[in-house]
Amino acid sequence: xxxxxxxxxxxxxxxxxxxxxxxxxxxxxxxxxxxxxxxxxxxxxxxxxxxxxxxxxxxxxxxxxxxxxxxxxxxxxxxxxxxxxxxxxxxxxxxxxxxxxxxxxxxxxxxxxxxxxxxxxxxxxxxxxxxxxxxxxxxxxxxxxxxxxxxxxxxxxxxxxxxxxxxxxxxxxxxxxxxxxxxxxxxxxxxxxxxxxxxxxxxxxxxxxxxxxxxxxxxxxxxxxxxxxxxxxxxxxxxxxxxxxxxxxxxxxxxxxxxxxxxxxxxxxxxxxxxxxxxxxxxxxxxxxxxxxxxxxxxxxxxxxxxxxxxxxxxxxxxxxxxxxxxxxxxxxxxxxxxxxxxxxxxxxxxxxxxxxxxxxxxxxxxxxxxxxxxxxxxxxxxxxxxxxxxxxxxxxxxxxxxxxxxxxxxxxxxxxxxxxxxxxxxxxxxxxxxxxxxxxxxxxxxxxxxxxxxxxxxx
Numbered sequence: 001x002x003x004x005x006x007x008x009x010x011x012x013x014x015x016x017x018x019x020x021x022x023x024x025x026x027x028x029x030x031x032x033x034x035x036x037x038x039x040x041x042x043x044x045x046x047x048x049x050x051x052x053x054x055x056x057x058x059x060x061x062x063x064x065x066x067x068x069x070x071x072x073x074x075x076x077x078x079x080x081x082x083x084x085x086x087x088x089x090x091x092x093x094x095x096x097x098x099x100x101x102x103x104x105x106x107x108x109x110x111x112x113x114x115x116x117x118x119x120x121x122x123x124x125x126x127x128x129x130x131x132x133x134x135x136x137x138x139x140x141x142x143x144x145x146x147x148x149x150x151x152x153x154x155x156x157x158x159x160x161x162x163x164x165x166x167x168x169x170x171x172x173x174x175x176x177x178x179x180x181x182x183x184x185x186x187x188x189x190x191x192x193x194x195x196x197x198x199x200x201x202x203x204x205x206x207x208x209x210x211x212x213x214x215x216x217x218x219x220x221x222x223x224x225x226x227x228x229x230x231x232x233x234x235x236x237x238x239x240x241x242x243x244x245x246x247x248x249x250x251x252x253x254x255x256x257x258x259x260x261x262x263x264x265x266x267x268x269x270x271x272x273x274x275x276x277x278x279x280x281x282x283x284x285x286x287x288x289x290x291x292x293x294x295x296x297x298x299x300x301x302x303x304x305x306x307x308x309x310x311x312x313x314x315x316x317x318x319x320x321x322x323x324x325x326x327x328x329x330x331x332x333x334x335x336x337x338x339x340x341x342x343x344x345x346x347x348x349x350x351x352x353x354x355x356x357x358x359x360x361x362x363x364x365x366x367x368x369x370x371x372x373x374x375x376x377x378x379x380x381x382x383x384x385x386x387x388x389x390x391x392x393x394x395x396x397x398x399x400x401x402x403x404x405x406x407x408x409x410x411x412x413x414x415x416x417x418x419x420x421x422x423x424x425x426x427x428x429x430x431x432x433x434x435x436x437x438x439x440x441x442x443x444x445x446x447x448x449x450x451x452x453x454x455x456x457x458x459x460x
Contacts, residue, residue, distance in 0.1 A: 003305040004028045004221055004272070005174065005200055010293060010312045017318035020242060020282040023293060025233065025309070026196055027275050029226045029268025030142075033072055037084030038142040038221070039102050040069065041131045044116065045149040047093045051118040054150055054178055057207040061214030062089075062113045065146075068215060070106050072222030079106045084141065088134045089113060092127035093120030094155050102134055123156035124149065128192075132166045143171045146217065147192065148210075150178040152185055163192040172272065176213050177203040196274050219306065225268035226301040231277075234259045234295045238285035238316075249275035258295070288318040288403065319363065319408035320401040355419035356436075361412045364398065364444050368406040373398040376443040379416050381436060383424040388439060392416050400448065 005028045012021040030036075042062055050058065066087060067077070074082030081087060081104040089100035089112045099112040127147070135143050145166065153159055167173060175189040190197035202213050229250070235241060240257040250264030262277050281293070290313050299307040331346045360377065367373055375396045380388040394414060401407060418436070425436045 002029060002032075002219070002222070002268075002303055003226055003301075003307050004030050004217070004268075005202070006299075006307045006309055007201070008294070008297065008309040008312060010314060012314060014315035014317065015283060017286065017288070017316065018283060019316070020280055021293075021314060022278055022280050023233075023235075023312075025231065025262065025277040025297070027226075027229070027231075027264075027267060027307070028196075028200065028272065029274075029305075030221070030272040031225050031268060033069070033085055033222045034083045036142055038144055039086050039088070039135060039139060040144045040146065040221070041088045041090055041102070041134050042113075043096075043127050043131045043145060043147045044089065044091045044113070045093075045122065045127075045151070046091045046116045046118050046120075047122040047151065047154075048119050049122075049151050054207045054210075055116065055118045057210040058148060058178075059113050059116065061211040062148075063110050064211050065214040065218040066106055066109050066113075068218035069222055072218075080104050081106065086139075086141070088131075090127060090131045090134065091116050092123055092130070093118075094123055096123060096126040096130040098130055098134065102139075121154040122149070122151050124153045124159035124192075125157040125162045128159055128162040128166055132162070132169070132171065135169075135171065143169075144221065145171050145173045146176065147173060147189075148176045148178075149189075150184055152183065152188065160188075160191050167194055173200065174217065175201045176210070176217070177201065178207060178210060179203065179205040196276060216306065216308065225266065225273070226264075226303055226305050227266045227269065228302045229262075229264040229267060230300050231262040231264075232259065232296075232298045233262070233279075234297075235281055236292055236295050238283060238287070238291055239281045239293065240284050242280040242282050244280075245278040247275065247277045249273075252277055252279070283316050285316075286318055288316055290315050317407070319410050320367070320403065324396045324398070324411060324414065355417055355422075358416045358418055358438065360414040360416070360440060361410065362414070362442055364409045364411060366406045367398075367401065367409045368446075369403055370400045370448065372400045372447040373409070374445050374447050375411065377414055377416075378441040378443070379418075380439045380441075381418070381422070381424055382439060389422070389424055391418055391422070391438065397447070 007026045009024050010021050015021055070081050071077050073085050086102040086104055087109055088102040089109060090096055091099050100109050131145050163173060173192060173194045175193045177184040177189050186203055189201045193200035204213060235258050241254055241260060244252050244260060250262060252260055252262040254260050264275055267273050267275055293312050293314060297309040333344050335342050364373060375398055377394045379391045381391050382388055423434060423436055425434055
């Protein structure tokens with residue numbers, strides 16, 4: 001069967017500016033369908049929400065699936081599924097129906113798919129029941145169920161126990177979900193599917209992608225187990241890899257701060273088998289927004305399996321940074337050759353202070369959009385008796401930000417000059433290295449408000 005599923009998920013939907021999250025790569029492989037005949041039941045949603053393009057896209061995907069399995073089982077497109085494998089069709093709305101028993105005729109299977117029409121509510125429990133019954137009596141073949149749906153259960157019994165009973169009988173369940181008008185619940189699909197969830201569920205918001213999803217699953221089911229697997233992961237520059245959990249299958253190592261390599265000698269050669277890799281990444285940029293986690297994930301193996309991983313995104317929320325005082329303009333100095341001494345005229349500078357410079361940073365919490373802030377910074381020095389002496393006060397206007405919600409604003413580089421002749425710490429006056437003790441107080445208020453005066457009310 002080759003690679004039957006691949007997935008990539010993250011454990012958080014949103015993080016702070018320097019936040020971390022865990023990434024999970026997952027693969028499942030199974031033996032060749034020729035040497036391991038397989039009975040496959042396509043369980044297809046024909047409820048009312050499937051009307052129009054979703055239904056047509058599902059039909060094309062299901063027929064492509066049938067064609068790929070047919071050719072893989074005997075090497076020719078002769079209209080018959082070979083090597084002992086069979087396919088059946090179950091469709092469902094408010095109830096489920098067997099549209100085709102487990103058979104080998106490609107034309108009959110495609111006619112069953114083409115005859116489907118949309119309408120009614122969604123009964124997943126009956127669909128699982130009818131599909132499971134198609135495998136009775138057992139033929140000795142491997143048993144695979146491919147459930148396709150675009151929405152949540154709206155009628156019938158709870159489907160989870162029925163799916164669990166099918167899995168207990170050794171039936172492998174895959175779920176393909178279309179995010180339709182009914183809002184398919186990915187967690188529910190994970191509950192129905194065979195473990196691990198990450199390798200047995202595929203979801204798309206675009207009906208046009210359905211044919212590709214069905215085709216990829218069929219192609220991977222029909223290939224042999226994979227050998228000499230190599231997965232190269234590169235995360236986006238806004239992230240760096242913090243750590244890798246040693247995988248149960250194969251080995252993984254960091255190539256640099258943004259990339260890793262996972263190698264597996266063989267997977268699913270003698271039986272269906274899954275492998276996962278977990279690693280932690282941290283956001284290292286200073287910009288907010290919805291960001292892609294991976295720049296690329298590439299896969300290769302000896303059998304030439306085609307594997308596509310999803311591209312998860314995370315919402316990053318960074319605070320706003322304000323620099324109220326600009327840094328001095330630097331003087332460019334070049335030292336060339338092997339001269340023992342270099343004399344440079346660095347120009348002129350204005351006398352700004354005679355003493356130490358105390359530079360402060362402060363974060364103003366929860367500043368809302370389009371609100372300027374008045375910030376006062378009060379600096380005192382504490383003498384040996386605990387008395388405070390004034391050393392300066394600065395008032396700053398912090399410009400408004402335009403982020404979509406309230407943010408913390410980091411104000412950097414607030415500078416105070418504290419001359420040495422004002423040292424009250426008790427040590428020798430004018431000694432540059434004498435310890436000095438200060439206290440800093442901050443007062444912050446919003447300048448802008450939403451207050452509006454009411455207009456005069458005139459009654460005639």
